[in-house]
Amino acid sequence: MATTSVKQLPKTEMILPGTRSCAGCGLMLTYRHALKALDEGKTIVAVPASCMTVLHGVYPITPVKVVCINNPFAATGAAASGIVAGLKATGKSDYTVVAFAGDGGTYDIGIQALSGALERGVNFIYICYDNEGYMNTGTQRSSASPLGAVTSTTPILSKLQHKKDMIRIVEAHDLPYIATGSPAFPFDLFDKVKYAKDVLGSRYIEVHAPCPPGWGFPNKDLVKMGKLAVESGIHVLFEIREGRFSLTSRSLAMAKKGRKMNVSDYIKGQTRFKKISGAHLAQLQEFTDKKWNESLERHFRDNP
Amino acid sequence: MSKNSTPIRTVSTPAEGEAGKTGDWRSQTPKIDHEKCSQKDSCLLCWLYCPDGVISATFPLEINLTYCKGCGICAEECPRKAIEMVDDK
Numbered sequence: 001m002a003t004t005s006v007k008q009l010p011k012t013e014m015i016l017p018g019t020r021s022c023a024g025c026g027l028m029l030t031y032r033h034a035l036k037a038l039d040e041g042k043t044i045v046a047v048p049a050s051c052m053t054v055l056h057g058v059y060p061i062t063p064v065k066v067v068c069i070n071n072p073f074a075a076t077g078a079a080a081s082g083i084v085a086g087l088k089a090t091g092k093s094d095y096t097v098v099a100f101a102g103d104g105g106t107y108d109i110g111i112q113a114l115s116g117a118l119e120r121g122v123n124f125i126y127i128c129y130d131n132e133g134y135m136n137t138g139t140q141r142s143s144a145s146p147l148g149a150v151t152s153t154t155p156i157l158s159k160l161q162h163k164k165d166m167i168r169i170v171e172a173h174d175l176p177y178i179a180t181g182s183p184a185f186p187f188d189l190f191d192k193v194k195y196a197k198d199v200l201g202s203r204y205i206e207v208h209a210p211c212p213p214g215w216g217f218p219n220k221d222l223v224k225m226g227k228l229a230v231e232s233g234i235h236v237l238f239e240i241r242e243g244r245f246s247l248t249s250r251s252l253a254m255a256k257k258g259r260k261m262n263v264s265d266y267i268k269g270q271t272r273f274k275k276i277s278g279a280h281l282a283q284l285q286e287f288t289d290k291k292w293n294e295s296l297e298r299h300f301r302d303n304p
Numbered sequence: 305m306s307k308n309s310t311p312i313r314t315v316s317t318p319a320e321g322e323a324g325k326t327g328d329w330r331s332q333t334p335k336i337d338h339e340k341c342s343q344k345d346s347c348l349l350c351w352l353y354c355p356d357g358v359i360s361a362t363f364p365l366e367i368n369l370t371y372c373k374g375c376g377i378c379a380e381e382c383p384r385k386a387i388e389m390v391d392d393k
């Protein structure tokens with residue numbers, strides 16, 4: 001049953017207060033609700049070098065109540081595979097293994113290990129929190145950064161390429177469950193992680209996680225930015241269960257009532273787009289429209 | 305030389321304040337007007353959206369100011385404008 005009220009969410013926090021993540025961090029809000037959907041004593045998390053490692057803290061203490069294994073930047077898929085194999089060898093069948101990596105660790109450096117794990121059908125959930133850059137090391141561009149964004153490695157012309165279509169790459173592995181999420185829509189995010197928990201095989205969830213310092217917007221606007229991303233069609237909320245594509249949450253409502261926001265509404269509150277040219281803005285809008293129309297087509301084809 | 309038989313263990317233990325008292329980071333502090341707050345657990349949007357999970361889920365609401373980072377999301381998202389961000393001196 002879908003979560004429709006705050007009352008339905010577990011009140012126990014799996015992350016103790018006083019973490020190292022920035023004020024107003026989209027990753028924090030994502031992780032907070034994702035962990036609520038998992039079992040405290042029966043979850044093992046694999047985390048590569050990223051803002052997530054920083055969140056997990058410095059030895060000998062950690063704010064996070066679930067067991068976490070820190071792995072090298074490129075190795076998340078492999079590390080998670082090893083944990084799954086170890087659990088199998090010791091006869092522990094009631095654990096959920098969850099890899100939690102940034103977009104740099106997923107789209108770029110971790111893609112080989114991830115593809116390997118997905119191809120083997122390793123029984124785990126891979127969650128990519130996409131803050132659209134290498135934020136932990138100072139906002140370098142990744143292949144998930146959007147066209148027109150200024151990053152510390154695209155400071156003059158801003159980024160010249162569109163975001164990579166990671167979902168299509170992941171889908172090529174024929175997974176039983178793929179979904180997107182946003183911390184601005186916590187019920188949808190919670191439900192997807194909860195659903196994924198009980199699916200067998202490799203599951204992939206990609207969360208669009210706004211980052212105030214990296215994107216250049218005030219901390220207080222985190223939820224607004226997450227909502228605008230969805231409402232403008234920049235980030236589409238959907239799930240693909242055994243190949244069947246369905247829009248969810250606000251994206252589903254937009255499929256019925258129409259899309260009212262455009263890309264310029266989304267980018268205007270973010271300083272990373274301060275240099276975007278008219279031509280780039282038009283390209284970003286076109287790119288967004290194309291993806292949105294493809295999503296609509298797929299949704300109505302699979303849900304007649 | 306005696307053989308060291310103690311295994312090296314690098315497992316962290318969960319605790320509050322891993323990064324210290326993060327309330328020190330604030331330049332603004334959320335103040336709740338309990339009269340304006342709906343006091344209904346069907347709302348709790350402040351609790352829902354606080355990234356750091358420092359707002360109580362029970363009424364009257366309490367904010368753990370030792371760790372609240374002062375992001376202002378709770379004030380921004382409250383539908384009744386019951387939370388105000390007040391400048392710290």
Ligand SMILES: Cc1ncc(C[n+]2csc(CCOP(=O)(O)OP(=O)(O)O)c2C)c(N)n1
Nearest residue numbers: 049050051073102103104105133134135136
């Ligand atoms: C092999 C290797 N190269 C570089 C680094 C340095 N490094 C640590 S975290 C990081 C950025 C991670 O970016 P991303 O995966 O997007 O996560 P985010 O920091 O944005 O959360 C980099 C480059 C490293 N730890 N290992």
Ligand code: SF4
Nearest residue numbers: 021022025051135211
């Ligand atoms: S840099 Fe961005 S993603 Fe990283 S902790 Fe800060 S707000 Fe979160």
Ligand code: SF4
Nearest residue numbers: 341342347348350382
């Ligand atoms: S969001 Fe506002 S009205 Fe709702 S519980 Fe919080 S303070 Fe009260």
Ligand code: SF4
Nearest residue numbers: 354372373375376378
């Ligand atoms: S200011 Fe931010 S950290 Fe503090 S209670 Fe409000 S939402 Fe939570």
